[in-house]
Amino acid sequence: MTSAPAMATPAALSDPEALSDFHPGAKRPASLLGRARGNLTFRSVWSELNGAMGDLGTYIPIVLSLSLSRHLDLGTTLIFTGIYNAVTGLVYGVPMPVQPMKSIAAAALSDPSFDIPEIMAAGILTAAFVLLLGVTRLMKLVYWFVPLPVVRGIQLAQGLNFAMAAVKYIRYEQDLSKGKSAGRRPWAGLDGLVLALAAVCFIVLVNGAGEDQVQVAPGTIAAAQEEEGGQGNNSRRSWRRRWASAIPSAVIVFVLGVVFAIIRHPAAVKELRLGPSRMRVVHIPREAWKQGFIKGAVPQIPLSVLNSVVAVCKLTRDLFPEKEASATSVSVTMGAMNLVGCWFGAMPCCHGAGGLAGQYKFGGRSGACVAALGGLKLALGLLLGGSVLRVLTNFPVGLLGVLLLFAGVELAIAARDMSTKAEAFVMLVCTAVSLVGSSAALGFLCGMVAHGLLLLRTWTVSSM
Numbered sequence: 001m002t003s004a005p006a007m008a009t010p011a012a013l014s015d016p017e018a019l020s021d022f023h024p025g026a027k028r029p030a031s032l033l034g035r036a037r038g039n040l041t042f043r044s045v046w047s048e049l050n051g052a053m054g055d056l057g058t059y060i061p062i063v064l065s066l067s068l069s070r071h072l073d074l075g076t077t078l079i080f081t082g083i084y085n086a087v088t089g090l091v092y093g094v095p096m097p098v099q100p101m102k103s104i105a106a107a108a109l110s111d112p113s114f115d116i117p118e119i120m121a122a123g124i125l126t127a128a129f130v131l132l133l134g135v136t137r138l139m140k141l142v143y144w145f146v147p148l149p150v151v152r153g154i155q156l157a158q159g160l161n162f163a164m165a166a167v168k169y170i171r172y173e174q175d176l177s178k179g180k181s182a183g184r185r186p187w188a189g190l191d192g193l194v195l196a197l198a199a200v201c202f203i204v205l206v207n208g209a210g211e212d213q214v215q216v217a218p219g220t221i222a223a224a225q226e227e228e229g230g231q232g233n234n235s236r237r238s239w240r241r242r243w244a245s246a247i248p249s250a251v252i253v254f255v256l257g258v259v260f261a262i263i264r265h266p267a268a269v270k271e272l273r274l275g276p277s278r279m280r281v282v283h284i285p286r287e288a289w290k291q292g293f294i295k296g297a298v299p300q301i302p303l304s305v306l307n308s309v310v311a312v313c314k315l316t317r318d319l320f321p322e323k324e325a326s327a328t329s330v331s332v333t334m335g336a337m338n339l340v341g342c343w344f345g346a347m348p349c350c351h352g353a354g355g356l357a358g359q360y361k362f363g364g365r366s367g368a369c370v371a372a373l374g375g376l377k378l379a380l381g382l383l384l385g386g387s388v389l390r391v392l393t394n395f396p397v398g399l400l401g402v403l404l405l406f407a408g409v410e411l412a413i414a415a416r417d418m419s420t421k422a423e424a425f426v427m428l429v430c431t432a433v434s435l436v437g438s439s440a441a442l443g444f445l446c447g448m449v450a451h452g453l454l455l456l457r458t459w460t461v462s463s464m
Contacts, residue, residue, distance in 0.1 A: 039093030039367040046248045051364025052373035053250035055097045055355040057166065057404025060392065061176060062100040063347060067389050068177035070108050070115055073345045074389045075277030078381030080346035084337045085374025088351070089367030091333060094320045096312070096370060097355025098337075101126065101348040103300040109179035114295055116345060117288035122296025123338050123348025125289075129297070130304055131335025134328050143310050143327035149423040150447040151314050153430025154306050154440055155353055156415040161435065162354050162408025169401025170196045176397070185398060190260040196398035199253050203406060206249040210361055210410060250362040253399055261394040268390040277385040279344045300348075302441030308334060308350040315353045315414055319360055357414065358407025426451045 042048045059081075066072040081098050088096040104122045108114045133139040168174075170193070172181040187193045262269060284292075309330050316325040334350050342348055359369055380388050415431075418424045429450045434443025 035093075036090055039090055040371055041366060042368045043365045044363070046251075047363030048366060048369040049372055050248035050250045051095055051359040051362045051369040052376075053254045054095075054358035054360070054362040054364060054403065054407055055099065055373075056254060057169075057358065057400045057402070057407055058099050058162070058352070058355060060395065060400055061169070061174070061397070061404075062102070062105045064389070064392055064395075065109055065176040065179050066100075066105060066119070066347065067386075068393065069179070070119065072116065072119075072347055073277050073279075073386060074392075075381050075385030075387075076279055076345050077347045078377045078388070079276065080337075080341035080344070081349055082374040082376070082378030082381060084341070084349060085370045085377065087337070087374075088333060089369065089371035089374065091329070091367075092316075092323065092325050093367040094316055094323050094325065095356060095359035095364030095366070096316070096325065096330075097352050097359060098349050098370070098374075099352040099355045101300050101304065101350050103303050104296040104348055106179075107295045107299070111295065114291065115288075117282060117284045118292040118296060119348065120282045120342040120345065121284050121289045121292025122300060123342040124284075125293050125297040126300045126304055126348065126350075127335040127338030127342070129301055129335075130309065130331050131339065133305070134331025134335060137328055139305075139309060139327040139331045142305060143313060146306075146310055146444075147426070147448075147451050148314070149418060149426035150430050150444060150451060151311055152415040152418060152423075153427040153443060153447050154434065155311050155315065156412050156427060157431040157434035157440065157443055158307055158311070158352075158354055159357070159408045159410070159412030159414070160431070162404055162411065164408075166401040166403075166405035166408055169404065170200075170398050174397045176393070190264050191396035191398050193398065195260075195396065196402055199256075199399055199402040200405070203249045203253070203402065206247045207362065207406075210413070248363075250403060253402060257395050257399040258391070260396050260399075261391050265390075265394040268394060271387060271390045272384055273387040274383060275385055276382045281343055282345050299439070299441075302439075302444065304334070304350050306440050306444055307354075308352055311353040312351045312356060315356055315411075318414060319356070353414075354407050354411045357411035358403070361406050361410040422454050426454065 063072065063074065063077060067074045067077075084098040088098060101123060104119060104126070107122070108119050130139075133142065168181055171185060173183055173185050173191075174180075175182050185191070185193050185196075189195075309327055313325050313327050313330055316323060330351055338348050338350075364370070415427060418427050426447055430443045430447030432443075433446040434440050
């Protein structure tokens with residue numbers, strides 16, 4: 001009898017980042033100041049600025065929708081998320097994203113009774129739970145326990161979810177105040193289908209499919225063969241990389257969108273007002289805590305744990321093997337930032353694998369990428385406050401869909417490393433259930449069951 005395919009071990013067993021959590025003697029930078037300087041160093045100015053735009057396809061539509069439908073304070077949200085971006089760039093040294101909590105946003109857009117107090121209560125409760133898992137180091141156990149195929153299934157589901165939402169943004173006009181699609185998007189116009197398709201073609205021509213993350217260990221035969229075979233093409237490849245990095249495709253698309261937004265509604269410029277929004281502490285009554293927990297925190301917590309911590313840490317390790325982003329630290333930063341900002345009416349935020357993939361896709365390679373984005377948000381929040389909403393409401397949604405499309409595809413591509421049929425089976429079960437059931441928690445549960453059953457079968461076959 002042939003042996004059953006070997007199943008993947010938990011993600012942490014093959015992940016040095018997770019193992020280093022269990023060994024305090026792991027290497028640490030000698031100087032905190034030196035580490036901060038290194039984390040905020042631009043690898044390439046235009047590439048980093050281009051990468052900063054890679055997460056806006058998720059950020060802008062959700063924040064705009066809540067600002068229009070629930071009167072979310074956009075100025076306060078810009079200030080706090082700008083600070084969050086700067087801090088995460090300083091701490092991690094990678095383009096660690098700051099994204100709105102999607103399940104809470106979905107609850108607010110679908111339920112008219114779910115207003116600002118309920119949104120903030122849901123964000124505070126979710127943050128408190130994730131922070132508790134972080135400070136007690138239970139999140140390390142979660143990260144260690146979840147098998148890699150299940151993590152990839154969550155990433156694939158989230159990536160496809162982003163990509164499908166992006167296609168909807170491109171094909172159909174959007175009523176952001178209701179979070180719903182309207183009629184088909186016209187071909188012509190400043191937010192037409194031709195404009196969006198031209199932006200897609202432009203980004204593909206400039207950025208291609210992205211970098212291949214297959215790394216060859218130095219000193220091996222494969223490395224020697226690669227060096228010997230590639231010396232003749234080094235200059236040509238180097239020239240192509242410099243040419244591609246010199247064209248900030250996402251920056252061009254975003255700036256073009258701002259210009260078109262002003263052309264579509266020139267009076268919006270006159271409606272801008274100098275000065276930040278007035279911050280107020282949000283009063284959260286007892287009923288808002290209850291509804292925020294049931295309708296917002298309960299569906300958001302599994303998504304935050306799986307996609308905003310476990311999947312983010314794994315993807316960070318894949319893209320930046322030399323950097324550290326432990327499950328504990330990601331939990332603490334995510335929890336701490338919401339326990340401050342939500343009391344002042346800032347949109348509940350988390351880290352997300354999709355945002356990281358999007359920023360990496362467009363050239364983000366260091367903490368300077370998100371720090372620059374944070375500086376832009378902070379400047380807008382302090383200088384223009386909530387009045388910037390008058391311009392952003394006319395931003396071509398089709399162009400936001402283009403940025404979101406490439407972020408989703410980049411995240412989904414991370415699932416290509418499943419090497420056995422058993423691993424692919426678990427990943428696809430997790431993905432299918434997550435997409436059809438619209439629940440990362442349900443997909444996670446089914447993926448874990450499938451993984452356990454295959455392990456049991458492997459053990460039974462081997463014992464026979």
